[in-house]
Amino acid sequence: MEKHQPAAIQYGLGAVLLWSTVATAFKLSLEHLSPAQLLFYASITTWLLLFVILLLKKQLNQVLPAFKASPIRFIQLGLINPALYYLILFEAYDLLPAQQAQTLNYTWAITLSLLAVPFLGHKLTKYDALALILAYFGAAIISTQGQLTELNFTSTLGVALALISTVLWAIYWIINTKNTAKPIVSLFLCFSVGIPVIALVMTVQGQWQTPSTEGLIGAIYVGLFEMGITFILWLYALKKATNTSQVSMLIFISPFLSLYFIYLFLGESIHPATIIGLSFIVVGLVSQQILNKKKMGSE
Structure with missing residues (x-):
């Protein structure tokens, strides 16, 4: 695919805009x-969207060989x-x-850095440690609505589940590091495996x-814009990019834009602790x- 940074930014912004709506869509649904x-x-x-895309790209014949090559992984x-x-x-x-x-x-990226140490043999840098402290301090502010000394959670189970989801998402990407199948083929196989489990x-x-x-x-809407089209837009953004760091930084717009949509469409009053905690996470x-990146460039 031909590199073109302006197009990459456009694809990236489209993905970010759509991702910013899904928290509202989850709650309404x-x-x-x-x-x-x-x-x-x-x-x-x-699954239907991915099937049509693979059909149009004439890549359906890659699905079965990809699964046979790594059935346990898929x-x-x-x-x-x-x-x-x-x-x-959910x-x-x-x-x-x-x-x-x-x-x-949103703290899943920090969880990924932490789990990459035992699972991928990565070293935890001092910057990773700083990010971890800031992000989880921000998560604590959000969870307690700023009442850190009281530890009075809106829902203890809800907070636990949200944090467990970050662990699962991080593990998914760690397993995915060894996956050599094309991204859309891989995602189609994931949904082919997952749907019968969900049906059960x-x-x-x-x-x-x-x-x-x-x-x-x-x-x-969730199926199209959380799990499907947005993933493809982001994939195209990264493929088109001549500077991937510029594109990847766009993702930090998403949580703040998402809060605006939550306020606008759900009528939730955004608690000051949410803004403060999210700022810690993003910083x-x-x-x-x-x-x-600076450390790697200096070595």
């Missing part, structure tokens, strides 16, 4: 669907994403205000009731990215 129902119908939407990946990760994340959104769930989930959860929970129109529209992530 969960008013009409259970977490398992939302995940099932969203996943079916994503089973692991599919069990995590979409199955376990989104089930737990449960967190069901229990917490959207502003808390989305900002806590639906059966066990007895949740095969006909969804409402509002719930189904919400699930389709931690940005400093980690910039300082580690």
Whole structure:
């Protein structure tokens, strides 16, 4: 693919804009669907979208060989994403205000740095440690709404689930580092593995009731713009980029824009602690990215 930085920025901004709407979409959809129902119908939407894309790109014939080459890996990946990760994340959104769930989930990149030490043999730099302290201090501010000494959580279970989801997402990307299949083929296989698991959860929970129109529209939106089209836009942004760091920095716009949409469409009053805590998280992530890059450049 031909490199073109302005196009990369446009793709990246499109992805960021869409990602910024999904916390609101999660919360609105969960008013009409259970977490398992939302995940099932969203996943079916994503699977169909990926199927059409692979069909148009004439890459469907790569799916079975890719699975045969690494069946255990794709089973692991599919069990995590979409199955376990989104089930737990949607449960967190069901229990917490959207502003808390989305900002806590944003610490997954720090969790990835931490887990990369035992799983990938990476070294934890002093900048990683600083980012970790800042990010989790920010998470504590958000979780307690600024009442750090009282540890009075809006929902202790919700906070725990949101943080567990970051661990699962980090593990997904760690396993994915050894994946050599094309990204869209890989994602299609993940959803092919995950959907039967989600269907089993639906059966066990007895949740095969006909969804409402509002719930189904919400699930389709989530399937398209959280799990599908946005991923492809981001992929194109990275492929088009001549400077990937410029593109990757765009992602830091997303949580603040997401808070605006949460306020606008959900009517949540954004707690000052959410802004303060999110600022700690973003400063931690940005400093980690910039300082580690400077260190590598000086070596």
